[in-house]
Amino acid sequence: WNLVFMQYEQLPGGERVPLPKPSIDTGMGLERIASVLQGKNSVFDTDLFQTLIAASADATSTDPNGEMAASHRVIADHLRSSSFLIADGVTPSNEGRGYVLRRIMRRAMRHAHLLGAADPLMHRLVPTLVSEMGEAFPELKRAQAFVEDTLKQEEIRFRTTLGRGMGLLEDASRDLGEGGVLSGQTAFTLYDTYGFPLDLTQDEARRRGFTVDTDAFDAAMNEQKARSREHWTGSGQTASTGEWLALRDRLGPTVFTGYDAVEGSGEVLAIVRDGASVDDLSAGQTAEVLFDQTPFYGEGGGQAGDKGEIEWTDASGQQGSATVLDVQKHAGDLFAHRIEVTTGTLGIGARAQLRSSAQARLTTRANHSAAHLLHKALANVLGGHVAQKGQMVDAERLRFDFSHNAPVTEDELARMEDEVNAVIRQNLPAETKMMGPQEAIAAGAVALFGEKYGDEVRVLTLGRDLAEADKPYSVELCGGTHVARTGDIALFKIVSESGIAAGVRRIEALTGEAARQFLLAQAGVAKSLAQSFKVQVADVPARVEALTADRRALEKQVAELKKQLALGGGGSAxxxxxxxxxxxxxxxxxxxxxxxxxxxxxxxxxxxxxxxxxxxxxxxxxxxxxxxxxxxxxxxxxxxxxxxxxxxxxxxxxxxxxxxxxxxxxxxxxxxxxxxxxxxxxxxxx
Missing domain, CATH: 3.10.310.40 (Diaminopimelate Epimerase; Chain A, domain 1)
Structure with missing residues (x-):
């Protein structure tokens, strides 16, 4: 076993404090237990892996136990980890957990290439994995189509870059003999330009009998990071995470009163300017201010922080005011108000009147609630594989990022709009309830992958299901501000849909008056075109299509003339x-x-x-x-x-x-x- 004895908590100063419940982690997980019970010397010989290895061998027509046995093992192991990550909502990218996934996937795909797989292989093995593990892990079954598509698209992309990257590697290593060292700059170019993780390059180097200069690779990576920092312009020094945690321990959490009101009063508990605590703030100065309670929402859960203003009267009777530029959450539940003092002096202990912008809060609530409805509509229209990848809602619009491997069609967008607007027209009250996270999830609430939840969470329910009226439409864990009734959203209109990363799409939408103004502007464009073309508005699409066809014909003629000129234009031709x-x-x-x-x-x-x-x-x-x-x-x-x-x-x-x-x-x-x-x-x- 791989025993780990957990006995102390080591504090920053080096002091070790005994744990209240010392324990031993045996490391004796499922796969090691399976090896013992099945009398195998390797986890890869157990039934957990053998079916996958057999599928890999069959798909590539190679011996599962021959000299390429290691490749089959890598594929089987990485197929499992990749599929579970994708089913949990992770998609391949160049940062964070998405980059970890991409590294795992590409290493397996490289081994598929070594096995001679002429076409993408990984996605063809997913049905075998689901057959083996889908009953114990139903999320695999639910996301099977999305997992297959994500693996296929990533392997197609990687195969495109693989040929180019291998060409560079061939050129750079042509003169390297046994024991040679590949330059770190070449390894970095493979990483930066062709998407080859360093460990993949090292795998290939070992196979060819040479190594990689990892020190030079690290130097090139650090140089790139330094260049990136030079091009970044900061917004001023702020307190560190540790300093916010210290303030949280000393002052306690900020009480948020903004679910029911946009105005209130609060006592100044701390002022942080240029990363350091100060006692007061004068006109023209900007800092982050903590109050004991506030109606201002701090940015979180994809909802932007509130803006507004504050006013106060100090001990000497002097009045003061400030503009609230933004509100951010630190240390979990400290609401840091970034303010600029316009008149007077604000000091610790002052009690101020806090006023968040009522109109901005109204439209932000509508946009946030609409984002929840859109999330549900996406799953209903596109499939259960859809997972939220990020969102931002403010007083202007809503932006929603989600996992999906293809552009959303106009018909699908229209179905989503219809569905969301149908729930809006129900005009049912929004219901909120405080529950334990596991209790909420068991009740059907949607929790976001990677989010951290406390002992108690706020569960928001919006509308009733359009097919089964006894079921709620949208149930999610959310600490943001929302409408009182779905009818308060008034109108929902999608204005754009686009791809922002591999397997990640983005929808932007408007609600209420902003949506109405957008539709009026669109109608105005159509009317203007109709007047220019001298046709009815309904005939504009046909007229545009005819003009487009004429342009294509002219472009084709021009291309043919250029071709003829190149071939027979005289002189050097x-x-x-x-x-x-x-x-x-x-x-x-x-x-x-x-x-x-x-x-x-x-x-x-x-x-x-x-x-x-x-x-x-x-x-x-x-x-x-x-x-x-x-x-x-x-x-x-x-x-x-x-x-x-x-x-x-x-x-x-x-x-x-x-x-x-x-x-x-x-x-x-x-x-x-x-x-x-x-x-x-x-x-x-x-």
């Missing part, structure tokens, strides 16, 4: 191919032709050259696009992707992609087009 190292080459710079246009020209030139290589660089708006085409008889001797890559690098770009017989890429500096062609010639001559 009709010159005979040059010959380099026994290979015929047609190399041209074509002004005004983009990457899409180059494809057709390259195909025609490839027919013209008969046997050889075509390298074309189009220059548009100062940027360069390159297309390299190789005739079929030369494909085994010359690689189009390699030639495109050297040309792009010569023009200041980072790489190109494609197949051995056809590749394309782009670079930021079109003035270096001739340098790109020169690099192609040099590569052929090498």
């Amino acid at each position: 009709n010159a005979a191919p040059e010959e380099i190292n026994g290979v015929k080459l047609i190399a041209r710079v074509l002004d005004g032709v983009d990457g899409k246009g180059l494809r057709g020209v390259a195909e025609d030139f490839r027919k013209q050259v008969g046997s050889g290589v075509v390298a074309l660089i189009g220059v548009t708006e100062g940027k360069a696009a390159i297309t390299v085409a190789v005739t079929s008889d030369m494909a085994g001797k010359v690689n189009a992707a390699d030639l495109a890559r050297v040309a792009v690098i010569a023009m200041g770009g980072q790489g190109a992609g494609g197949k051995p017989d056809f590749a394309q890429g782009g670079a930021p500096d079109g003035s270096k087009a001739e340098d790109g062609l020169a690099a192609v010639r040099a590569a052929l001559a090498d």
Whole structure:
């Protein structure tokens, strides 16, 4: 066993205090118990893994116990961890837990590549995992479709970058022998540009018999972080987490009175300016102020902090006022009011009148409640895999981020709008109840993955289910402010839907008067277009479609004319191919032709050259696009992707992609087009 004896709490000064209940963590988890009970020497030989390993071996037609056995084990283990993370609402990204997931996924996907899997593999193994573990973990069944799609899309993306990254690794390690060291800068480029985690590069290095200069990698990483800090402009020094915790211990929590009121009074308990506690604050100064109680909401749960104003009269009878710029929560339940004093002097012990903006609170409540309704509508329309990935609601609008691997269609958006507005029209009272977190979740309340909840939580219920009236529509744990009745939201309108990260979408929406004004503006645009086209408003879409078709036809004609000009415009365009190292080459710079246009020209030139290589660089708006085409008889001797890559690098770009017989890429500096062609010639001559 892996015994860990837990006996003391070590304090910051080094003192050790005995724990009230000393204990021993045996480390004897499910997999080790299974190994003992099944008489196996390795967890990978137990039934927990063998079915997954067999599925991996079958899908790749390889021996599960041969020299690639380790790859099957990595795939089985990482498939499980990835699937559970995705089912819990984590999606691959470049930071936080999303980056941990991406590292796990990509390591498994690299081993799938080593096994010779020609197509994405991981998602094809999910049904086997669900069959094995779905009964004990029903969340896997519920999220199966989303897990499969997330794994598939990530593997498709990784395979695209894998080829480019492996090309760089091949070039950088070509001269490294057994025991050689790959430069840390190369490892960092693989990480920064191609998404190769360091451990994946180290895996590949070990397989080839060399190591990675991790010190240089760390130096490059720290240099990048330093550059990022240089470009960040802070908003002034503030107290540290430890200092806020100390204030919380000394002063206790702030009492929030804003669920029922937007005005109230509070005594100044502390003033923090430039990271340090001060006794008072004069006109023109800005600081964070703690009151014993407040009607101002502190930013949290995706709801923005309140703004407003405060007024007071000091001991000498002098009046003062300040503007509340923002309110943030620290140490869990300290409400720090960032204020700017406009008149007078505010000191500790003063009692002030606190007034949050009533109108802003009204619209913020509507937007926050609408966000809850949208969350439920998303799950109803798109599926149970939808998980909230973030939100921000304020007095202007609501923004809701959620996990989903495809753009939301217009029909789906319309169904969500209809559903939310139907619940709004119910005009039922919002119900709030204080419960224990587990009790609330057992009752059906939605809890957010990664959120920390106290011993008691606020449960908000909005509306009744549209299909089963005896069931509530939305039940969530939330400490924010909300409408008294669903009808207070008045109107809900989605204004945009977009992708913000791999597997994460964002919806922005308006409520109430803002939604009405948006619809009026949209109607005004339609009316203006109708007047310009001299048609009825209902006929505007057909008129726009006709104009779009006309434009496409003209663009096609222009592209064809550019192509003909490139092929038969006289001068160098009709010159005979040059010959380099026994290979015929047609190399041209074509002004005004983009990457899409180059494809057709390259195909025609490839027919013209008969046997050889075509390298074309189009220059548009100062940027360069390159297309390299190789005739079929030369494909085994010359690689189009390699030639495109050297040309792009010569023009200041980072790489190109494609197949051995056809590749394309782009670079930021079109003035270096001739340098790109020169690099192609040099590569052929090498």
